[in-house]
Amino acid sequence: MTFNWMANYFSEKYFPSPMEFNPDRWTDGGKAFEAEYVFTPFSTGKRVCVGKRLALIETKLLLAKAVKRFRIKLGEGYVHKMVQRNLYEPENPIPLLFEAI
C-alpha cells in the first residue's frame, strides 16, 4: 500500500514553485520538511523511522566531511536529463570524481 506523494511534491501548498528544480525545497525547518505527510523517505505516522533524526545528522556530517576532504567533479561526457519514475530523478547514474585535497 502506498499514497500519492507526487500530489504533495507538486503542490503549491508546500512549494511556492513546485515545478522548479530546487533542492532547498527540503531545507531543514522548511514548511514541507516539517509537514507530517510531505517529507516521507522515513515513512510517517506511528511507524515513522525511529532513526530519522540520527540518519539526517549522519548524512549531513558525511557530506560536510566529503566536501572538506575532496574536490568533487562531474565525470566527462555526462548529459543531464531528468525523468519521472517513482521519483523525479536523473535518467542516468551521475559519474562523480573525488579528488583528495
Ligand code: HEM
Ligand atoms: C537514510 C537512512 C534511513 C532511512 C531512509 C530509513 C527509512 C525507514 C523507513 C521508510 C521506515 C519505515 C518502514 C515501514 O514502513 O515499516 C523505517 C523504520 C525504522 N527505522 Fe529507519 N531509516 C534510516 C535510518 C535508520 C537508522 C540510522 C536507524 C537506527 C539507528 C533506523 C531505525 C529504524 C527502526 C527501528 C524502524 C522501525 C520503526 C517502527 O516500526 O516502529 N533507521 N526506517
